[in-house]
Amino acid sequence: MKALQKSNYKEFRVSDAFNQIILRSITSYDGKRSAQLKSFFLDLQQGGCVSGMISEFIYNTDCCDFYVEHIDDLENIRTELEEAVGEPIENRFKVPHYTFVCWLCFEEYCYDLYSRLFE
Template sequence: MTTATEQSRLITVLDDIIQNDPHSMKAHIAQIIMDHDAPENYLSNILNYGCVCGCVPEMIYYSDTHAFYDQYYYEIEELRQSFEEEIGCAIEVQYDLKNFFAWFAFEHTAYQIANEAELDF
């Protein structure tokens, strides 16, 4: 359960992301989170259950995840490379490559946003 201060902090972080780099993948994800009635609950669902559970309507169908992957390919690749360097090995792709990395990027970015807002889910 988040407090009013945490909710306010999340809204501020989301707004800052959207304003500072409006065409980035991170801003796109921040806007999706911001568009929900309870952004903190929505973000919590993403972090706890992932895109695989269907909690992100924009990331359910291959047509959507493939379009997301294609649109943000370079940003996703930067995330992938950074993550692989951090863990010391290559990510093992499961099933559809574009879908896998679209979900990976969405979830990883949601985690970064939660960290920036200093939320603990």
């Protein structure tokens, strides 16, 4: 899907994995692809990964595997976010670091796409 190539994070290899997760996730939404994508992004903004809506990031073991596979990209994205905010981003759900970073980066990736495509 061409729209997914508009991310600020497209230079990170993890973006391909994130795009695959998005494409699998939007199939349960009605409408054309763009409507499905927008609805998915809005739901994610409401509930976040903590809601369990992203099946790849429900279990800590799955997050750990994903984190280990993409550790450099995920930590670089987290560092960029913290530099942009000007302070460390709090792990407010007190989940393991690898789960926190997966959720943070995926949510940021999706928010970035949403803002580029729909705002």
